[in-house]
Amino acid sequence: MPNGAAAHADHHGHHAHHPALQHHFESLEQQHEASTLGMWVFLVTEVMFFGGLLMAYLLYRVWYPGAWAEASLALDIVLGGINTAVLIASSFTMAMAVRAAQTGRHQHTVRWLILTMALGLTFLVIKYFEYAHKFELREVPGPDFEWHGQFPYQAQIFFSLYFGLTGLHALHMIIGVTLLAVITWMAAKGRFTPEWYTPVEMSGLYWHFVDIVWIFLFPLLYLVDRAHGVAQVGV
């Protein structure tokens, strides 16, 4: 209980402490460790969530290598590549936002977060145009699906997985941008200090995870068989 130094004990009778420290934690370090661990446990569930779809992808790719090569060529590698660069850049700006929060520079935190959101939205806009083009070409699985290649039925499976994987990824991006908007608002109000910036860091972990998912999706969906495909273009 309070010793002589507890002159700052507040009205409900315990030690003065950082306002962000919850009562059930000993210290901010312990609280931070618990938050990090909790976030990682959540990310494990996310890994398994995408893992199931990737398992389906792997199996069908092994079953239908020809259809995979053919359908993958229909994806726009330039837009996919640009989006990869955009997301990696957004991960960098996110890491810088966390760093600015750690070093107590609120304005920098806000600016890096805004830049991260802008890059995230750029990704989504590019993705929108990619999707729109696919709908225009009727390369969306379903009764209206049109395919002039060799494997129209298997190609639908590829596109089902393409829309499933990239759609869920895009949903994560939308959630991520929303999350960052809240964090930016909190940062602008000066809620974070070098002692407590946990929300910035946890949102960062989520953002980086979404980036990692795309790091796998890009080669798996866009780069299946480009080497052979170059010769086949136009068939």
Added chain:
Amino acid sequence: MAGHISPVRTYAMIFGTLMVLTVVTVAAAFTNLGIMNFPVAITIAIFKATLVILFFMHVKYSSRLTKLVCGGAFFFLGILFFLTMTDYLSRGWFVSPRGTAGAGTQVTVGPPPPPSAQPAAPAAEH
């Protein structure tokens, strides 16, 4: 508070490496490496993901418990892929006398074959 503050230089270097590896993975995809195209693409992706996890996500500076949980995710993902594929890839190895040949390799998707292509139904037993 706990929490390692990395120098800007580290982040810039990781960012640069990730960008270079993106170019490398595209270049590798356009190069005919035979069956090695897929393993090369996956290896590069795993390396990129590892850089993001270790440096951007600070796992390199996190507690052992966090490292264990993070590693556990990929361990279980490995079990999912490995055990499922050992099942599917080995299904065609043992063809039963009744002949479900090719069950594990290629499954035909598409419209049913025309009636003439179907084997004649066995004669009814009297």
